[in-house]
Amino acid sequence: MLNPPYLQVRDLSVSFPGKDADFKAVDNVSFDLAQGEILALVGESGGGKSVTSLSIMKLLPEASQLAGKISINGIDIAKKDRRSMENVRGAKVGMIFQEPMTSLNPVLTIARQMTEGLRRHMSLSKKEAAEVAKASLLDLGITDPDRIMAQYPHQLSGGMRQRVMIAAAIALKPAILIADEPTTALDVTVQAHVLDLLVDLKSQRGTGILLITHDIAVVAETADRVAMMRNGRIVEMGSVEEVLNAPKHEYTKALLASHLSVEAGLKIRTGGSGRRAQ
Amino acid sequence: MTDIVQRSRQDRSASLAILVGATIVAALVAIATFAPFLAPYDAMKMAAGPRLSAPSATHLFGTDEFGRDLFSRILLGARLSLGIGIAAVMSGLLVGALLGLIAAFSSRYVEIAVLRLIDVLYSFPDTLIALTLVAFLGPGMENATLAIAASLVPFYARVTYALSAGERAKPYVEAARLTGIGSTRLVRVHVMPNIGHSMIVMATIGFSSAILSAAGLSFLGLGVQPPSPEWGAILASGRNYITKAPWILIFPGLALCVTVLSFNLIGDSSRELFDPRRGRR
Amino acid sequence: MLYLVSRKVLLALFTVLVVIILSGFLIHVVPGDPVTTMMARSVTASPEAIAEIRQRLGLDLPVWRQVGLYVWRVFQGDLGTTVRGNEPVLTLLMQRLPNTFMLAVAGLVVALLIGIPLGFLAAVNRGRLADTAVMVVAVFGVSVPTFWLGLIMIQVFAVKLGLLPVAGSGWRNIILPALTLGLTHCALVARMTRSALVEVLGEDYIRTARARGLREHQVLLVHALRPALISIVTVVGLLFAYLLGGQVIVENVFSWNGIGRLAVQAMLERDYPMIQGFIVVFATSVVVVSTLIDVLYSFLDPRTRMQ
Numbered sequence: 055m056l057n058p059p060y061l062q063v064r065d066l067s068v069s070f071p072g073k074d075a076d077f078k079a080v081d082n083v084s085f086d087l088a089q090g091e092i093l094a095l096v097g098e099s100g101g102g103k104s105v106t107s108l109s110i111m112k113l114l115p116e117a118s119q120l121a122g123k124i125s126i127n128g129i130d131i132a133k134k135d136r137r138s139m140e141n142v143r144g145a146k147v148g149m150i151f152q153e154p155m156t157s158l159n160p161v162l163t164i165a166r167q168m169t170e171g172l173r174r175h176m177s178l179s180k181k182e183a184a185e186v187a188k189a190s191l192l193d194l195g196i197t198d199p200d201r202i203m204a205q206y207p208h209q210l211s212g213g214m215r216q217r218v219m220i221a222a223a224i225a226l227k228p229a230i231l232i233a234d235e236p237t238t239a240l241d242v243t244v245q246a247h248v249l250d251l252l253v254d255l256k257s258q259r260g261t262g263i264l265l266i267t268h269d270i271a272v273v274a275e276t277a278d279r280v281a282m283m284r285n286g287r288i289v290e291m292g293s294v295e296e297v298l299n300a301p302k303h304e305y306t307k308a309l310l311a312s313h314l315s316v317e318a319g320l321k322i323r324t325g326g327s328g329r330r331a332q
Numbered sequence: 333m334t335d336i337v338q339r340s341r342q343d344r345s346a347s348l349a350i351l352v353g354a355t356i357v358a359a360l361v362a363i364a365t366f367a368p369f370l371a372p373y374d375a376m377k378m379a380a381g382p383r384l385s386a387p388s389a390t391h392l393f394g395t396d397e398f399g400r401d402l403f404s405r406i407l408l409g410a411r412l413s414l415g416i417g418i419a420a421v422m423s424g425l426l427v428g429a430l431l432g433l434i435a436a437f438s439s440r441y442v443e444i445a446v447l448r449l450i451d452v453l454y455s456f457p458d459t460l461i462a463l464t465l466v467a468f469l470g471p472g473m474e475n476a477t478l479a480i481a482a483s484l485v486p487f488y489a490r491v492t493y494a495l496s497a498g499e500r501a502k503p504y505v506e507a508a509r510l511t512g513i514g515s516t517r518l519v520r521v522h523v524m525p526n527i528g529h530s531m532i533v534m535a536t537i538g539f540s541s542a543i544l545s546a547a548g549l550s551f552l553g554l555g556v557q558p559p560s561p562e563w564g565a566i567l568a569s570g571r572n573y574i575t576k577a578p579w580i581l582i583f584p585g586l587a588l589c590v591t592v593l594s595f596n597l598i599g600d601s602s603r604e605l606f607d608p609r610r611g612r613r
Numbered sequence: 614m615l616y617l618v619s620r621k622v623l624l625a626l627f628t629v630l631v632v633i634i635l636s637g638f639l640i641h642v643v644p645g646d647p648v649t650t651m652m653a654r655s656v657t658a659s660p661e662a663i664a665e666i667r668q669r670l671g672l673d674l675p676v677w678r679q680v681g682l683y684v685w686r687v688f689q690g691d692l693g694t695t696v697r698g699n700e701p702v703l704t705l706l707m708q709r710l711p712n713t714f715m716l717a718v719a720g721l722v723v724a725l726l727i728g729i730p731l732g733f734l735a736a737v738n739r740g741r742l743a744d745t746a747v748m749v750v751a752v753f754g755v756s757v758p759t760f761w762l763g764l765i766m767i768q769v770f771a772v773k774l775g776l777l778p779v780a781g782s783g784w785r786n787i788i789l790p791a792l793t794l795g796l797t798h799c800a801l802v803a804r805m806t807r808s809a810l811v812e813v814l815g816e817d818y819i820r821t822a823r824a825r826g827l828r829e830h831q832v833l834l835v836h837a838l839r840p841a842l843i844s845i846v847t848v849v850g851l852l853f854a855y856l857l858g859g860q861v862i863v864e865n866v867f868s869w870n871g872i873g874r875l876a877v878q879a880m881l882e883r884d885y886p887m888i889q890g891f892i893v894v895f896a897t898s899v900v901v902v903s904t905l906i907d908v909l910y911s912f913l914d915p916r917t918r919m920q
Contacts, residue, residue, distance in 0.1 A: 111824055136829065144826030151824075156817040161840050161915055170835075171825040206915045222825070345745060349752075452631045455851075456899065457858030467880035467888050468642040470650075544758055548862055551760050552877055567761065574768055581768060585761035593756035600752060 059086035060229050060262055061110065061147070066122035068105050068114065068286075076119070079105040081286040083122075089229055089262040092252065094273040094294075096309070097283035103266045106283075107232045110264075111149055112139050127229070145175040148228035152235035154215035158207035165203035168222045175226055190225035191218070194251065213244035220248065224255060230262045231255065237272065249276050270313045274298055282306050346601040353597030360591055364410040371404035375561050380404075384577040394579040396570055402579065405561035406587050412562045413543050413591060416473065420480040420542040421535055427481070428488025429531065433523075435489070436496030437515045450489045458483035459545045466554045473562075476555035480545045484538050491534050495527040537599035540592040547588055563588050617917070618908055625904040630684075632896040636889045637683030641676060643885070648672060651696050651883050666696075670886070687893060693886035695879075702890035706872050710894065713860065713871030716794070719787050720856050720863075721849070723795025724802050729845070731799065732806025737833060739811060747803060754800035759859045763793040763866035790867040794856055801855070805848045809841040816840075846910045850903035857899055 068080040080102045087093050095103050108114050110124055112131060124131050126142060134142065143149075151157045159167060168190070169183035178186065184203070191199035194217045207215060216236065223231060233252060237245040253276055255261045265277055273280050273294065280298070281291040282305055290303040301307045363370065372392075373380045379399040380391075387394040393402035435446040453461065458480075465479035496519075499505060508522050547564030549555030556562035558569050563584040570580030640647050648667045670693070671679040686693070692702040735747035766789050813819065814837055822836045823829075861873035868874065872891060879887035911917045 113820060113823055140826050140828055142826065143824055149824040151817065151821060153817055157821045159818040159822070159836050159840070161843065162836070170827060170831070174825075174827055174831070208916050219821070226825075448627070449631065452628045455628065455854060455903070456896065457855050460858040460861060460895075463861065463880070464639070464888070464892060465642065467883075468639050468647075468885070470644060540756070547758055548760060552862065552865060552880075554877075554880055564758075564760075567764065571764065574764065578768065581761075581764055585758065585765070588758050588761065589753075589756050592758070593753065596752055596756050 059088045060127055061087040061264070062123075062125040063106070063110070064123040064125075066106065066109060066124060067120070068102075068109055069119050070115075071117055071119075079286055080109070083283070083286070083288050085281050085288065085291060087230060087262045087264055090256060090260040091279065092256050092263040092265055092277045094265045094267060094277035094280040095283055096267060096270060096273055096280060098268055102286035103283055104234055105286075107149065107234055107264065107266055110232065111143055111147060113143075141175075144171050144223075144226050144228065146228055147230045147232065148223040148226060149232040150216075150219050150223050150234065150236050152238055154212050154219060154239060157219060158215060160207055162206075163203065164205055164207065164210070164218055168203065168218065168225065171222060171226055186225055187221070190221040193224075194221045195247070196221070213240050213247075216240055216244070216248060220251065224259075224261070227259070228261065230264065232264045232266070234266045235268070236265075238267070238269070245272075252276060270298075270309055282309070343605065346604045349597045349601040350605070353594040353601070356590060356594035357598065360410055360414060360594065363407060364414045367407040367411050371401075371407045373401035373404045375400065375404040375408040376559055377401075384573060386577070387579055393583045394577065396566070396577070396580055397573050402566075402583060405566060406563065406583055409561040409563045409566065409584065409587065410591075412473070412556060412560065413546060413588075416477050416480065416546045416556075417539050417542045419477050420484060420546075421538045423478075423481040424484030424538060424542075425488050425531070425535055428485040428490075429492040431485065431489040432492025432494075433496055433519055435493045436500055437519055437523075446489075447493065450486050450493075453486040454490055458487065458541055459548050461486075462545045463549060463552070463554065466549055471554045471557060473556045473560070476546060476549050479549070480542050483545065484542065487538060487541075488534065492527070492531070495530055496523060499523050499526055533599060533602040536595050536602070540595040540599065543588070543592055543595070617911055621904050621907050625900045628900050629893075629897050633684050633687050633893055634680060636892040636896075637680040637687075638676070639889065639892075640670070640672070640679075640885050647885060651885055653883065683889075692890035692893060695887050696884045697882065702887050703894075705875065705887070706890055706894045709870055709872045709875055710898070712869065713857070713864070713873060714898070716787060716790055716864070716869055716871060717853065717856050717860055719791035720794030720798070720860070721853060723791050724798040724852065724856070725849075727795060728799035728802025729806050729842075732803040733810060733833075733838070735803065735807040736810035736814065739814075744807075747807070751800040751803050754796065757797065759793060759797045760862045760866050762797060763790065763863055766793050767867070786867070786869070790863050790869055793866075794859060794863055797859060798852060798856055801852060802845070802848070805845055806841065809844040810837060812844075813837045813841045843910065843913050846906060846913060850906040853902050853906070854899045857895065 063086070064084050066080055066083045067078065069076040069078045071077075083102070083106060085093065085095075095106065097103050105114070109120060110126075110131075112134070114120065120132075126146060131139065131142070158164075165184060165187065168187040169178075169180065172178050172183040172186050173180070176183075176186075187203065188199040191202060196202060196214075196217060202210065202214070202218065210218065216239070220236070231252075236252070237248050240248065249272065252263055252265065256263055265272075267273060277294050279292065280294050281288045282297070282303065283289070284305045290297055290301065290306050297306060298310065301310055377400060380401045381395045381399055383395060383399045384397055385391060385395045391401050391403065393406060396402055396405070431446060431450065435443050435450070438446075461483035462476070462479040465482055466476055469475040469479060500523075504522065505518065508518055513522075546555055546562065547567075550557075550562045550564035551568045553568060556565050558565050566584045567581065570577065570584075574581045643650055648663050648670070652663055652666070667673055671682040674682065690703060692706070694701055695705065731747050731750075735744045738744045770789060819832060819836055822832045827836075857873075860871065861876060863869065864871045864873035865877050872894060876888060876891040876895075878884075879891065
């Protein structure tokens with residue numbers, strides 16, 4: 055970690071009011087994320103990972119109660135009102151979601167959805183924004199961006215939609231990208247491509263990435279550091295080599311035991327075979 | 333997640349609405365039942381007071397163009413409205429439910445034929461259907477009630493069909509069928525109890541529609557005929573004197589509003605509370 | 614897409630056919646003899662005239678033949694003649710149909726202009742005071758009898774304030790009846806808008822839009838309202854039917870020279886051919902408009918458009 059942490063989370067707790075008792079989704083969670091590194095947040099569904107990421111973006115529903123401190127680029131976001139948060143979202147902290155099927159608006163064209171963020175944050179004209187969007191799509195390896203941009207989400211495949219989402223997010227050049235299970239809904243070949251993309255983002259653009267996943271093989275292949283989350287708490291955190299080679303917590307051990315490809319992943323990583331070399 | 337909080341808030345207001353609605357309805361039923369005793373004057377008696385006099389201590393709602401006490405007339409009008417409402421809803425519900433059940437539990441051809449027919453009728457507003465029928469049947473309270481009942485049939489048929497179709501797909505129906513049970517028995521013993529409470533909710537919704545239709549028909553001169561004090565009829569006959577005696581316009585209309593409102597409150601809120609989709613979010 | 618459209622058109626034709634058949638049949642609903650009842654108010658009620666009319670209407674034939682005759686005539690554009698003046702029913706109705714449509718559209722516009730913003734307000738403030746307030750107003754709105762509201766409007770605006778003329782069919786006269794119609798039906802629009810918006814606001818793509826840092830009003834107006842409006846279009850067809858139905862009474866209250874007023878007069882005079890003609894014309898109008906709106910909806914939603 056060469057840079058001071060862009061994102062700092064300290065003692066974050068999030069609870070939701072329930073019928074009888076409040077449900078604590080996140081319990082005293084702390085971590086840092088700097089630019090130029092990938093931190094993986096691992097755990098099962100319902101473990102509090104998505105809630106954590108939504109808290110960072112201040113996108114939680116109103117009824118939630120939040121305690122703790124989240125700082126983005128040194129500023130405590132609790133102090134930010136809605137308007138300044140709207141400036142942070144997308145431009146400073148980007149987010150891509152798990153479900154490409156439902157995460158794009160079905161009645162707007164791809165072009166519209168990709169350019170609106172650009173026009174909003176960078177004050178580009180319609181034409182300029184379209185050009186930037188096109189370039190972003192090309193970066194992702196999409197060879198006919200013009201055709202794609204003219205279409206509607208339902209005309210694209212799941213993998214294509216996810217790539218469009220990622221392209222839209224990184225076109226805004228955020229310092230941090232939160233990727234919430236970006237590959238879960240995709241098939242294997244596209245998964246690999248997307249993961250490569252994320253690593254490239256980190257190394258070439260210096261983006262800090264918070265990678266949320268339940269798949270520990272993905273962690274082994276891609277992340278620098280990892281935090282294991284269970285029932286809203288972080289039970290273990292450290293560099294990937296440390297945690298995966300010498301797990302201390304029961305949960306981590308159990309998770310590793312059920313995954314055969316972790317070793318393969320580690321090998322690919324540390325073996326320096328070029329694909330994921332640091 | 334927020335929904336849990338909002339749900340309980342919504343539930344509370346829905347329950348409150350039902351309570352308010354039910355209270356008003358109870359009061360109305362009481363009024364309708366005891367109207368002749370509650371009314372200070374004979375509702376039909378002309379010159380019970382000076383013509384077109386404003387509301388006062390002796391005539392709470394004033395008098396109409398014939399000197400009849402408006403308050404008494406409105407009290408008795410409650411009887412008419414509720415009476416027509418009950419009669420129309422019950423007959424309409426009976427026939428409609430029967431049709432709906434037939435459609436749901438008969439052969440495919442019967443189902444399609446009945447449904448198509450019902451759908452055609454359903455696409456037209458029920459007041460208009462009632463009006464059309466009354467046009468041919470002739471004016472009068474009985475004909476109006478019959479016409480309104482008929483206008484409610486498509487609605488009830490459709491609702492019953494939808495509910496039955498929902499039940500039809502459930503395991504307990506399949507299980508019952510496997511025992512070789514006949515359709516009539518199946519419906520009577522197994523299905524009806526399960527859709528019963530939804531039907532009650534639907535009955536209240538039909539009620540407000542029936543009362544509005546009755547008032548509309550009477551207003552146009554095709555329903556209850558004067559001098560019967562049906563609220564719509566009162567509005568029609570007092571129409572020319574509205575400038576001189578605005579109370580003739582205000583009170584019957586208010587009575588209608590309050591009555592329809594109370595039934596709507598019950599119906600809408602019950603629907604919200606018992607919405608089968610609740611578990612979704 | 615073409616398949617969908619042709620299906621809707623077929624359904625429309627079927628509906629109109631059923632209505633025509635029912636309309637032809639309705640004359641038998643009359644207790645007693647329809648012809649004598651019809652002619653009871655007419656001056657020329659001689660036995661010859663009665664027999665002649667009976668034969669003309671085919672009432673001396675068995676029921677199914679009479680209905681068949683009626684349907685056949687309707688297909689040829691012959692809706693019969695009025696009892697009163699022996700004028701062709703179709704002509705009379707067609708003369709007034711534009712007026713009715715004008716009022717219906719005006720009422721629709723008012724209902725949408727009031728209802729959609731109210732529903733929007735309620736959805737955006739879901740669970741809070743504004744939401745409850747709007748919904749309460751909506752329940753009240755649905756409970757007010759249309760004709761009563763019309764009378765009150767006349768009383769307040771035309772008589773007391775002298776702002777607008779009382780009766781007639783000019784463009785100035787359209788304001789009050791349109792307002793009456795619109796106000797009565799805006800509650801339905803508000804409710805539909807609210808539920809459509811609430812549904813849309815719960816979708817993932819709204820979350821994506823917010824995560825992109827778009828201003829909240831952009832999210833609401835562009836990402837939420839557009840899909841919601843498309844859903845609302847489906848209601849407009851239904852709304853139009855209700856509107857036209859309520860219009861029969863409104864035309865009467867405001868002496869608006871449309872087919873509704875004509876129909877009620879016919880009903881009071883037992884002019885059965887006219888009533889039947891009204892049923893056919895009314896139903897056809899409703900069905901045509903509903904089908905058009907249905908087809909429009911298919912165009913608006915990109916997902917169905919492409920099929």
